[in-house]
Amino acid sequence: MTSFRAFRIHQDDAGYRAGIETMDTEALSPGEVLVRAEWSSVNYKDALAGTGKGKILRSFPLNGGIDVAGTVVASTDPSFKEGDKVLATGSGLSETRDGGYGEYVRLPAAWTIALPATLTTREAMIVGTAGFTAALALLRMTENRQAPSQGPIAITGATGGVGMLGIDIFSRAGYEVHAISGKPDRFDFLRNIGASECVDRHQLVFSGRPMDSAKYGGLLDNVGGKTLAGFLPLIAPYGNAAICGLAGSPELATTVMPFIIRGVSVLGIASAGTARDVRDEVWRRLSGDWKPRHLDTICTKEVALEDVASVFGTMLEGGSFGRTIVRIGG
Incomplete structure (x- = not known):
């Protein structure tokens, strides 16, 4: 004792x-x-x-x-x-x-x-649940045939832990990343960790139509609510929206149009109860080819x-x- x-x-x-x-x-x-x-x-x-x-x-x-x-x-x-x-x-x-x-x-x-041998205990905790969540999202998206050729990945809540680590992890995996944040004074920081484009969420204007011109190959969303609803009509055919947060709202008012016309998939990312075999695979990737830089x-x-x-x-x-x-x- x-x-x-x-x-x-x-x-x-x-x-x-x-x-x-x-x-x-x-x-x-x-x-x-x-x-x-x-x-x-x-x-x-x-x-x-x-x-x-x-x-x-x-x-x-x-x-x-x-x-x-x-x-x-x-x-x-x-x-x-x-x-x-x-x-x-x-x-x-x-x-x-x-x-x-x-x-x-x-x-x-x-x-x-x-x-993993390539991580210190300190590095593992910088990754932590936030990085694990982002990597789990990428794993589920790639298992559902997400590919860089479909277009950029939009990451909302980009200055938070999941957002930043998502930018780093997705960009290392070969995806173009567009960071969505309400903190434009941090855009240079986000570009330095892998974002190719930064968008001020306060300047976002969604058409409100159930379908719009495809702009993004996929989405990692930490916000929910109107932000998530606004991005869904912008996702390219057979792209994925991985949802892992509700910083804006837990509610979602949308239509089925992106899902039945473009085949967009919504993937729920629940990191806390991830099965052991999946957990092992995520950490294998996080300590290898997806290790944040x-x-x-x-x-x-x-x-x-x-x-x-x-x-x-x-x-x-x-x-x-x-x-x-x-x-x-x-």
């Missing part, structure tokens, strides 16, 4: 509260692999959980953090041994079990990923564990930029 610090979230008769406290490894959620955490990251979901502004946790108390990377200190599963570097994203972290915002985390072996640029902020709550408000207000990682130990 070892005492350690963790960012722990409670909801009880005293209300919803979260902060740094000391606990013992024996109190962690069950699992075969005990990991000394080195790095985590901050995602929109983490900000919702840490502030109580979203119903993320399904039981209390739990440690926050849907991502973690570190070193195995003990394992009852033969697949992992002391000293192995590992990572985990999603898989119930900070939802049904203790997450990565603690100096130790216990993981089920079934969801523990051996750290601008990780240190995309990582725009680094905070210590005790300061993790300080970034939640800005993220929820839409003011975050790039990836924020959490330095825990190691």
